[in-house]
């Protein structure tokens with residue numbers, strides 16, 4: 001276990017909020033930065049210890065924290081539906097029109113490569129990177145994608161990218177600021193960063209649920225950003241937000257009428273417990 005300080009404020013102190021067990025019953029404490037309010041786990045498993053939480057079951061066994069067989073066709077098509085929706089909301093077609101010649105994308109935390117595959121189908125030279133070995137094997141062997149196993153911070157690339165994406169990834173990262181700074185270096189000057197993460201904010205459907213919020217999965221999720229703290233972190237890494245939306249409610253069973261109504265209210269009133277944004281270099 002290691003102790004953690006706010007990546008935005010560095011010298012600030014941490015105020016405990018509550019303690020909640022992991023799937024194995026170990027207690028983890030959520031704290032907030034006294035200065036900026038960013039929420040995160042402190043202490044937390046270090047980068048070597050966390051690997052044990054991402055064994056194969058994380059992607060293949062239905063729990064409230066992992067996926068119900070991530071490799072199955074229904075899960076894949078649901079992920080692809082959300083990907084297409086997110087790209088339309090962020091005006092990916094505008095970005096494509098602005099890039100003459102070869103378009104290059106990189107998906108950090110690409111898992112089984114569904115987004116890499118989506119971009120390749122759109123005509124991009126698409127790459128991905130992930131620390132989950134089973135997922136990378138699936139993406140490389142079954143989908144023949146250009147994906148690399150390992151930590152993004154250890155990677156170097158022969159060219160810069162026009163689009164770098166972090167889909168529901170940044171909340172898992174031990175060093176989110178380092179990753180965003182490297183993404184800034186790896187991004188072309190007129191490129192875009194697309195990012196989604198769970199949104200821990202005052203006026204969201206999630207706040208109504210307190211510690212039972214669907215995204216308080218300790219210790220798989222290490223950071224819980226609000227709109228304000230996300231903007232502050234991006235700013236420190238040299239990015240300015242271009243578009244910002246929220247979506248998702250977590251109310252009712254998936255695809256139930258209650259879920260559909262709550263999701264549509266969440267998106268319209270910006271009360272979603274997920275945020276979706278595009279950013280560019282300042």
Ligand SMILES: [Zn+2]
Pocket residue numbers: 006007008009010012033034035036037038
């Ligand atoms: Zn802070």
